[in-house]
Amino acid sequence: MKDFAALFAHIDESTKTTVKIAALADYFGTAPLDDRLWTIALFTGRRPKRTITATRLREWAAEVANLPDWLFAESYSIVGDLAETIALVLPPPTQTTEIPLSHWINYIKYLSTLDDAARKTGILQAWDSLPTTQRFLFTKLLTGGFRIGVSAKLITRALAQSTGQPEPRLAHKLMGNWTPDTATWDSLIVADDPTADLSRPYPFYLAYQLDSLDDLGQPDDWNAERKWDGIRGQLIIRGGEQHLWSRGEDLMTDRFPELARLRDDLPDGTVIDGEILAYKDEKPLSFNALQKRIGRKTVPGKLLVDAPAILMAYDILEHDGQDIRALPFTDRRKLLKTLTDQSPEGAPLRLSASLAFANWDDLRNARAQSRAVGAEGLMLKRRKSPYLAGRKRGDWWKWKIDPLTIDAVLIYAQAGHGRRANLFTDYTFAVRDGENFVPFTKAYSGLTDAEFREITAWVRKNTLQRFGPVRQVPPVHVFEIAFEGLQPSPRHKSGVALRFPRMLRWRRDKPVHEANTLADLQEMLATFG
């Protein structure tokens, strides 16, 4: 655990990617094999099952530290992280131990088999034998949440440096269903065959937002299609089985049972990249319709009728069991078209149409119609581009439409957590309704640190009322709020809910009486909802 804690501290404290990668690469070359595997698992979001509730941990830590509950709670609200708060308030350890990471994880699994009293004894013993950082990590493992600033890309690069294997191959190996219980360092990293696991997806190719059409060269070099507003997914048909993966590596197969028939509609050995859409009468429904199906493990029959899903196919990655990602886009596209054309009547599969355009102005016009056809912009793909892994510049570009915006008034502010503790960063915004202000959305991001500091100082001086951590402030500051869409919502006072709201800018130039009204918001709902 000492080595893992040192690695964590290195990565967590450094701002330099090179330092992080070097630390990881060094660790992957020297740590025990099981620890390496667990480290990859933890940093890619695979964590041991939660064995104990946060409430219990809080109680026990406060008891050991001899603190009243309210003081523990207050400390927690400043620190912003439960495991860190616990690690900091406990008295220094009286024991020492040199147990590696993977053993601690086994210890945690073992604890989950015990009754409450024995589990408590086990956890208190661990706390008493670990210095602060290791204690923090151990408690993180207990609470189950393990997010630190390491991207899958960074892990892949460090592994590449340490093993000498190419990055895309490693990225592929890290995808999919494996856990440290089903894999070993050798089977996952050293073994040569990433397709050994039939459910394993390919890394998604992601695009950057287009800066300017000027850099693209000839229009002839490019394929344009709609950027559909659904859930990006990868459909895998192998060995008679069907798997559906999200971009976040969630297995979504069971959430979209109507796509199960594609196992029969498509030949074995096919992998398709596409967009899952709620789709009716040959038209996509709004994202709101699809949203009702997200987060449900099982789908009620009514939703299957109201919001049936299809896969809008963008690309084909595997054909006849062959990885064809290196072929030019045009060739892959031909294969994809043949498959979709040959798929039987009623198959929940469409080919995302290529848009015809003679020049860039045609494309500008097509983009302007995005909202009308239910898309969120265009995708431009170079005709000879291979299918790459991860977010890359050059061959693929997304050209999203501008977000919807509204000018709103700040009425409540609340302090953030962790990094942003004691800065007022979480705001509630209102639209005007006569003399009243009707709250309609919260937003947390989009301002600079300097602006957050300025507003924080202002909130401190101008608090009208406190409701717990929330402060009511005078309605004087106007902000431009950007969002991707809106829908009716009876749970909100204003009757609408926004999608992806964020602060676009602080409109210091705008007086409150020029902020938008509830009527403006309702009109937007009628037009875009």
Added chain:
Amino acid sequence: MISALRRGSPGRTHRALRDPAADHAIITAMTDILTFTDRGIYCPAGDFYIDPWRPVDRALITHAHSDHARPGMGSYLATDGTAPVMKHRLGNIRVDTVTYGSETQIGDARVSFHPAGHVPGSAQIRVEVKGQVWVVSGDYKTVADGLSTPFAPVKCHAFITECTFGLPVFSWTPQAILTGQINDWWAANAAAGRTSILGTYALGKAQRLLRLLNPDIGPILTHAAIENTNEVIRNQGVTLPQTIRVTAETNAKNHPGALVLATPSAVDSTWARRFGPASTAFASGWMALRGVRRRRAADRGFIVSDHADWDGLNMAIKATGATKIFATHGYTATFRRWLCEQGYDAHVGSTDYQGEGFDNPKEIEE
């Protein structure tokens, strides 16, 4: 020596003219030896202020940090260890000095200064009026830093304490371990051909760190603001290792393996770019919190402060024997509630000292 501090202010004359019935009320009020006013902590019996934040005639100063020693006072009284830095920072001011422990009569108040262990010369100020003893802690820490005269508890009835780090999450790294951490970091950077840039406060923490550094590892360079303070401190007879002042001509190539002591705001400024490839670090109590460490975005955070940590605060308060406590700068409301639950008659003292919150931790932990 303290001729400026004599009784006979207009307030006192006015009080002398009051009728005996009103005097009764004054005697009751007199049990508050010190009061919190909008100018500072005031002593009616001696007609003086302690660490005032707005101009007053007579100021008693606990230590030379800028939130405690401000310009514009008619006269200043401070320890002989505090006066030189205060003059350096505030320019041409009138300062009378006292040594630790010596008593001075000011009006009806008996005043003495006692070591606070915060920075060189820093003091707690003891005020006794008619057998009642109140102590203002100023800023303090309870562990010896090898530089300042160590904190000495003073018995009192009421104690006005700081609580900049008055939460149980704050616990400082022992000095011996800290010394190892900093020198190891420096040595590893030197071996890798990187400059080590360490951000710290110019007065107190910088000199404390200088005395922990192992000069065998490499040369020590200093930001001008720190070097100016070093000069003042050296002139007081304190030994510091050899340092090189960074100037416009300083070329990093001539100082391989150097450690640069910089003010916190200089660490990520263009000023720091002249040192080429570098590892940056901050030395501060706030570095105990991961969130702040990450927000400050340095390569390392050393957990060290010239304020008392949670255990330090609680031990210091207990050692005074005081039953009445006023909490100032920091997590005052929380700390007050905690003290009340421990059986103290605890209050929040409203002051203008810095150190609340950590919006900008690099500047305000003085």
